Amino acid sequence: MIPRFQRFLFGAMLLAVVVMAVVLIRMRERAHDRLMMAVNTQPLTAPSSAPTERITLLVANDLDGSLIPVERSFPMPKDTNARARVLMQKLLEEYAAPKSTHPIANASGVDEVFLMPVPQLKGLMAVVNLNAAFVQAQPSGIEPETLTLLSMIATLHANLPQITEVRFLVNGQQKDTLAGHADLTRVYLTSDTQTAVKQ
Amino acid sequence: MTLCALLASAAAAAQDAPPQSNLPDMGKPPAVPSAPQVKPQYVVVLDAAHGDGDVGAQFSDKMLEKDLTLGLSVRLRQALASHDIQVVTTRDADVAVPMVTRAETANHAMAAACIALHATATGSGVHLFTSSLEPTASTKFLPWQSAQSAYVTQSLRLSSEISTALGHAAVPVTLGRTSLVPMDSFACPAVAVEIAPLVGGNTTKALPLTDVGYQDKIIDALTAALTQWKNDWRQQP
Numbered sequence: 001m002i003p004r005f006q007r008f009l010f011g012a013m014l015l016a017v018v019v020m021a022v023v024l025i026r027m028r029e030r031a032h033d034r035l036m037m038a039v040n041t042q043p044l045t046a047p048s049s050a051p052t053e054r055i056t057l058l059v060a061n062d063l064d065g066s067l068i069p070v071e072r073s074f075p076m077p078k079d080t081n082a083r084a085r086v087l088m089q090k091l092l093e094e095y096a097a098p099k100s101t102h103p104i105a106n107a108s109g110v111d112e113v114f115l116m117p118v119p120q121l122k123g124l125m126a127v128v129n130l131n132a133a134f135v136q137a138q139p140s141g142i143e144p145e146t147l148t149l150l151s152m153i154a155t156l157h158a159n160l161p162q163i164t165e166v167r168f169l170v171n172g173q174q175k176d177t178l179a180g181h182a183d184l185t186r187v188y189l190t191s192d193t194q195t196a197v198k199q
Numbered sequence: 200m201t202l203c204a205l206l207a208s209a210a211a212a213a214q215d216a217p218p219q220s221n222l223p224d225m226g227k228p229p230a231v232p233s234a235p236q237v238k239p240q241y242v243v244v245l246d247a248a249h250g251d252g253d254v255g256a257q258f259s260d261k262m263l264e265k266d267l268t269l270g271l272s273v274r275l276r277q278a279l280a281s282h283d284i285q286v287v288t289t290r291d292a293d294v295a296v297p298m299v300t301r302a303e304t305a306n307h308a309m310a311a312a313c314i315a316l317h318a319t320a321t322g323s324g325v326h327l328f329t330s331s332l333e334p335t336a337s338t339k340f341l342p343w344q345s346a347q348s349a350y351v352t353q354s355l356r357l358s359s360e361i362s363t364a365l366g367h368a369a370v371p372v373t374l375g376r377t378s379l380v381p382m383d384s385f386a387c388p389a390v391a392v393e394i395a396p397l398v399g400g401n402t403t404k405a406l407p408l409t410d411v412g413y414q415d416k417i418i419d420a421l422t423a424a425l426t427q428w429k430n431d432w433r434q435q436p
Binding site: 062063064065102139140141142143144146176177180181182183185186188192 | 249253255256257264317318319320321322323326328331373374375376377378379380383391393395398
């Protein structure tokens, strides 16, 4: 016959297991909710409450190697870093669209844009952090890679003229080339884009 | 007699007198062979991009940029050799050649022209790229990363010459500037020639990269341009 205290101990342990299971499930749900909230707070899209502004995208054209100014109207955030990120997002959406003049099948290729002061030039350096999926989708070649970089630099400078230099990272790391050709180890000057822009 | 008159008469006497020599008379002096006129060699460097594991652009399952550039390099070398142009290539097989070695090969050759061969699936015709470095004056020692800056002006003229030749062959040309390793380390007039398929238009017929006739047209135009450059490159400022 099982002693009474053993039966009581068994019951208490069973109850503890059930309580712990419930607590763990609840904690997992909370952690999931926290992660989802963190993702949602990233400025993936411009807030709809922001005033609509006209922005200029310098869209690359593979056929003649030029950058064509295209006017668009979007609600733009006030924060400069967020504006820079939205500009890159909108530019890549142009490239991911059907019948693009510079097709790249990845519209969410820019993870973040950081702006930092350049005291010597009294301007800002933009550090554009691309993601690996975008680099994979980028067509390989001197022209397509150069045009991708120049269009990003020119779009940033056209809308945020205080940006004078641009650097590119991939997943937060320096990479030698974008897709085997265009040099990603150097700092690009916004003046580099002047010859490519079609007036 | 004044001192001036004395000096003048002494000088006249020295001019009239035969030259005196302490050397024994050896009869007629042997003819001194004139120094051979040193002509700078006209060397063209061909850099077939990529190789081995670095495949470059992938056009199909079997067609890779590294193979296309190697084939073009071999055929262009033959075409230039038939015009008595000395050619140095950075790779002759499907091997990996480090970027530094490519630049070393080009710079040791002291070339009159360095042509980096590339291919891409986008755009149309031929893309000619020169370095985006700012032109600088040539000095005895050049920084490795930006040696091309001293040759940018000549590179632009070479690019213009190739563009003209391709224009005569009815191949559309796109000109551009870029930052390309190892071209920025080349101490020679350098142009990156990137071949793209020919997009059909009102007057042109669409041709793929693999079309032999299209490739021949480009090779002939490059040969004509580099033959013309042989006459022009020394005239650079």
